[in-house]
Amino acid sequence: MTPASDDLRFGVAGVPPSCRENSSLQAIDFLASLGLDALELEFVHGFKMSQEMAGQIKIKASQSRIKLSAHAPYFINLNSEDQGQRMRSQELLLNSLRLAAAAGASDLVFHAGYYGRKSPEEAYRQIKDSLKDILSINRLERIPARLRIETMGKRQQFGSLDEVLSLCRELDDLYPCLDFAHLYAREGKINSYRDFCQVLKKVGKKLGQTALKNAHIHISGVMFNQWGEIRHINIEESGFHDEEWLQAIIEAGVKGTIIDESPSLEADALRLKNLCFNLKEKGTRAELSRTRHDFLDTE
Numbered sequence: 001m002t003p004a005s006d007d008l009r010f011g012v013a014g015v016p017p018s019c020r021e022n023s024s025l026q027a028i029d030f031l032a033s034l035g036l037d038a039l040e041l042e043f044v045h046g047f048k049m050s051q052e053m054a055g056q057i058k059i060k061a062s063q064s065r066i067k068l069s070a071h072a073p074y075f076i077n078l079n080s081e082d083q084g085q086r087m088r089s090q091e092l093l094l095n096s097l098r099l100a101a102a103a104g105a106s107d108l109v110f111h112a113g114y115y116g117r118k119s120p121e122e123a124y125r126q127i128k129d130s131l132k133d134i135l136s137i138n139r140l141e142r143i144p145a146r147l148r149i150e151t152m153g154k155r156q157q158f159g160s161l162d163e164v165l166s167l168c169r170e171l172d173d174l175y176p177c178l179d180f181a182h183l184y185a186r187e188g189k190i191n192s193y194r195d196f197c198q199v200l201k202k203v204g205k206k207l208g209q210t211a212l213k214n215a216h217i218h219i220s221g222v223m224f225n226q227w228g229e230i231r232h233i234n235i236e237e238s239g240f241h242d243e244e245w246l247q248a249i250i251e252a253g254v255k256g257t258i259i260d261e262s263p264s265l266e267a268d269a270l271r272l273k274n275l276c277f278n279l280k281e282k283g284t285r286a287e288l289s290r291t292r293h294d295f296l297d298t299e
């Protein structure tokens, strides 16, 4: 088993397929037994978790040292044409934050919405206004969970890297969830060591190094066409360059949580965790031999 890394935690979104029971409590035990470090609780199809269950999950996760985050419902649309729908989305997002915090999740990830008939600029303004309200209530209630807006993979969805970073820069207490499968699928471009480094550099430049030292990242293989993401697939079955990606993550000094969303969940998460460990080992060895060379050179 690969030892836990202080820098990067690896985990999955939702209950893994090979877990004995379809329950978050079981999933926490199961992930800990595999040597994984994180679980993203899925509120994506609504709230099926009682307050009492949330309390139990919080205790279990802290005993098992599993870092928790949560994902808000998919049907949130802060840019809906319909005002009622926008208000309902705000309420859903706030309730997700409250439930996430009750379950001990430190972060809540959400999809902001769709452009619909609005221009990207109009959508940006609308979503920013909606988020301002949510963030001010969040501050008032002092909910101990961070709100994280996700980079999205379909071109009709709000959430390009630039949109996400600009919003996080403009609004206090809003943080990004960097989904690299989505970043790749959106334009079919970001899939090399150089591309990944550029993304991470941009994050650091726009939001400061703290954004890289406290990152929340989603990853999976992805199928896409000219309109962006079609669906998630396992990393090995996709053309995603995971080794180059991890190398960039390591070299940029990223710390935080990496959540795998491939269909195989725990298998891919373990694969990435092992790969990360091996790359770090290799890096340390290379550094050691470099130091030795330098030393020999000066003799």
Ligand SMILES: [Zn+2]
Binding pocket: 071, 109, 110, 111, 150
């Ligand atoms: Zn998501």
